[in-house]
Amino acid sequence: MVFYHFCSNRTRSIFVWRKTVFIRIPFNNTMAFHLISGGCGFVGRNFVKRLYRTTEDTIIFVDDLSVGTHPSTWLDTSMPSTKNKDMEIIGEDGRLLFLKADFRDVLREMLKDDRFFQNTYGLEFDKFGDIFHFAAIVGGRAKIDGDPMVVALDLAIDAEFFLMVVRHKPARVMYPSSSAAYPVDLQTDQDAIALSESDINFKKMGQPDMTYGWSKLTGEYLAQIAAEYYGVSVTCIRPFSGYGEDQDLTYPVPAIAARAANMENPFEVWGSGKQGRDFVHIDDVMDCTLLAMDHIHDGSAINIGSGKLTSFLDLIKVFTGFAGYNPEIKPLLDKPVGVHSRYCNMDFVKEKLGWEPKISVEEGMYRVYKAALENQAK
Ligand SMILES: NC(=O)c1ccc[n+]([C@@H]2O[C@H](COP(=O)([O-])OP(=O)(O)OC[C@H]3O[C@@H](n4cnc5c(N)ncnc54)[C@H](O)[C@@H]3O)[C@@H](O)[C@H]2O)c1
Numbered sequence: 001m002v003f004y005h006f007c008s009n010r011t012r013s014i015f016v017w018r019k020t021v022f023i024r025i026p027f028n029n030t031m032a033f034h035l036i037s038g039g040c041g042f043v044g045r046n047f048v049k050r051l052y053r054t055t056e057d058t059i060i061f062v063d064d065l066s067v068g069t070h071p072s073t074w075l076d077t078s079m080p081s082t083k084n085k086d087m088e089i090i091g092e093d094g095r096l097l098f099l100k101a102d103f104r105d106v107l108r109e110m111l112k113d114d115r116f117f118q119n120t121y122g123l124e125f126d127k128f129g130d131i132f133h134f135a136a137i138v139g140g141r142a143k144i145d146g147d148p149m150v151v152a153l154d155l156a157i158d159a160e161f162f163l164m165v166v167r168h169k170p171a172r173v174m175y176p177s178s179s180a181a182y183p184v185d186l187q188t189d190q191d192a193i194a195l196s197e198s199d200i201n202f203k204k205m206g207q208p209d210m211t212y213g214w215s216k217l218t219g220e221y222l223a224q225i226a227a228e229y230y231g232v233s234v235t236c237i238r239p240f241s242g243y244g245e246d247q248d249l250t251y252p253v254p255a256i257a258a259r260a261a262n263m264e265n266p267f268e269v270w271g272s273g274k275q276g277r278d279f280v281h282i283d284d285v286m287d288c289t290l291l292a293m294d295h296i297h298d299g300s301a302i303n304i305g306s307g308k309l310t311s312f313l314d315l316i317k318v319f320t321g322f323a324g325y326n327p328e329i330k331p332l333l334d335k336p337v338g339v340h341s342r343y344c345n346m347d348f349v350k351e352k353l354g355w356e357p358k359i360s361v362e363e364g365m366y367r368v369y370k371a372a373l374e375n376q377a378k
Helices: 042-054 103-112 116-121 140-146 153-168 210-230 252-261 282-295 312-323 347-353 361-377
Strands: 002-006 011-018 021-028 033-037 058-063 081-084 087-090 096-100 130-133 172-176 234-239 241-243 267-270 279-281 298-304 329-332
Touching: 033 042, 042 058, 042 282, 058 103, 103 116, 103 153, 130 153, 140 210, 153 210, 172 210, 172 282, 210 234, 210 298, 234 282, 241 252, 241 282, 252 267, 252 312, 252 361, 267 312, 279 282, 279 361, 282 298, 282 347, 298 347, 312 361
Parallel strands: 033 058, 033 130, 058 096, 130 172, 172 234, 234 298, 241 279, 267 329
Antiparallel strands: 002 011, 011 021, 081 087, 087 096
16 A cells, blocks of 8 residues: 655655554656557567666556566566555665556546546656656457557557547656558568658558558558647657567567577478568567657657668578477468568668667667567477
């Protein structure tokens, strides 16, 4: 049980009932409150951990756990946890506040009551600092091609999200678009190019990748409207194929790593395996995103990728090389593969932000391979 106590000298205390005593956790009321939707998914939980580690701010994160997993599975297990109504308060300092909910329900509450979090949970802050919106139906290629109408629900989540944003006017908003927003005709076997930010032009649209890409394009458009018409600072990012040690096994990088760790032979690959992507480590995605938020406020979008095209066959070679064997490749030609080649041009980001990825594909993949070996040993 948690009681928030607000003192006149603008320091705030949380009283947490732990075992038999109330403990007092003082903290400065001037510290910011941030909101992260989809905070238990792959990208969201990495941001929750990063902000917790690098700031002294309070982070409210919301996830319906439809895909993401409960914070007890990815936060330090020694962190104490207690409850304030349906909100879990995590950490000795009470700076991580987790709400298991459909974000659309939360958005509707926030639209009904512009002090919903303050009035419902006794939190004291004026406006949100940063809002990161990761709640989305994603699901990888199987879902993007296999159930596109479910993925189209992202249009609904994003529309309600941006309505909340323009009403609440937080300090800054981060909207993750995707490389899937780029026109698919620039990613074919014959005509693939390194995709530049200017290859998306709202005055001359190309066809994005399924409903997933369409929802991201719409999200970017709403981001620009929020900035231009309502004066909200919004940054959009287009991550290419983000990966990391703790990514779900439905994604290719950790799945291939796990199968290499198991010495799979023959080694299955979706399609011919010649299709390629631009793999970028989650730590680089976060570094670039946070930097971009300091510089981009008009809702425009930047690429986040390595700028290199790596085929799935190359990826298998890297992982089986780590494992020390050379398997026979078994193409699964009935599986969905998406566009042939998707990779980016990072020149604009280098010029505008002076940023380049730090983690090479080899280093990042080795980290994932080590994690796969550790998981195998559990
Ligand atoms: N991972 C990447 O490489 C990548 C690349 C480009 C864009 N993005 C974007 O970043 C965002 C996060 O992607 P991710 O890879 O972490 O996906 P993810 O599926 O791991 O995370 C999404 C999270 O949102 C939650 N969620 C879904 N619907 C919800 C709802 N209605 N209410 C509350 N929670 C809900 C899920 O439980 C999940 O935890 C998405 O918008 C995605 O399109 C990711």
